[in-house]
Amino acid sequence: MGCASSIPGKNAGQSTSLNTEHSAANDPKNLRVKLVLLGDSGVGKSCIVLRFVRGQFDPTSKVTVGASFLSQTIALQDSTTVKFEIWDTAGQERYAALAPLYYRGAAVAVVVYDITSPDSFLKAQYWVKELQKHGSPDIVMALVGNKADLHENRRVLAEEAVDYAEKNGMFFIETSAKTADNINQLFEEIAKRLPQRQSSSS
Numbered sequence: 001m002g003c004a005s006s007i008p009g010k011n012a013g014q015s016t017s018l019n020t021e022h023s024a025a026n027d028p029k030n031l032r033v034k035l036v037l038l039g040d041s042g043v044g045k046s047c048i049v050l051r052f053v054r055g056q057f058d059p060t061s062k063v064t065v066g067a068s069f070l071s072q073t074i075a076l077q078d079s080t081t082v083k084f085e086i087w088d089t090a091g092q093e094r095y096a097a098l099a100p101l102y103y104r105g106a107a108v109a110v111v112v113y114d115i116t117s118p119d120s121f122l123k124a125q126y127w128v129k130e131l132q133k134h135g136s137p138d139i140v141m142a143l144v145g146n147k148a149d150l151h152e153n154r155r156v157l158a159e160e161a162v163d164y165a166e167k168n169g170m171f172f173i174e175t176s177a178k179t180a181d182n183i184n185q186l187f188e189e190i191a192k193r194l195p196q197r198q199s200s201s202s
């Protein structure tokens, strides 16, 4: 299971310092953004990243160990580019204590659950609380219900997630890394919500 095997420092993308304090570059047209993915093991974090960065889905690769780093740049309609420096964390409980290393200084947190797993939705809520306590005060948070292709096994209602996201000032979207549904949209919507872009466009 898993979409990207991961040993820190041995992954695709360019490496960077773990404690990148400056999560975005100053140039308002070429933003650099530190993004962290959090969520229970098996919800599809690595698959979302692999789909976004390489356009692939690999149902046979490994569970994430520690964390994995990849980067991807997108161009927006107003000719702004946003380079996402993505830390894909390991959801297994034994790695939970490492999470602050990755979310510290992050401008964006993507909290993922699996729409077929209520437990994973509860775990997502745990990560939201953790980020509210210890994340950057102006962090942009997205709540992502992944595996939307498995809608016949759905056990978390979209309405419930929308409600939770609204109450917590988060952006919500359902995705499928398998079919690619809403994966690019997720990152484009995040890019639009970056505080640096709000101030540069005003």
Ligand SMILES: Nc1nc2c(ncn2[C@@H]2O[C@H](COP(=O)(O)OP(=O)(O)OP(=O)(O)O)[C@@H](O)[C@H]2O)c(=O)[nH]1
Pocket: 001, 002, 003, 004, 039, 040, 041, 042, 043, 044, 045, 046, 047, 048, 058, 059, 060, 062, 063, 064, 065, 089, 090, 091, 092, 146, 147, 148, 149, 150, 175, 176, 177, 178, 179
């Ligand atoms: N049907 C379906 N399966 C998916 C989807 N995304 C991921 N999976 C499957 O879910 C399993 C776990 O995916 P991963 O991306 O490794 O999960 P993870 O959240 O990175 O897990 P950890 O690395 O342990 O934290 C794999 O078997 C994937 O094939 C999806 O959108 N739809």
Ligand SMILES: [Mg+2]
Pocket: 002, 003, 004, 045, 046, 047, 063, 064, 088, 089, 090, 091
């Ligand atoms: Mg993973």
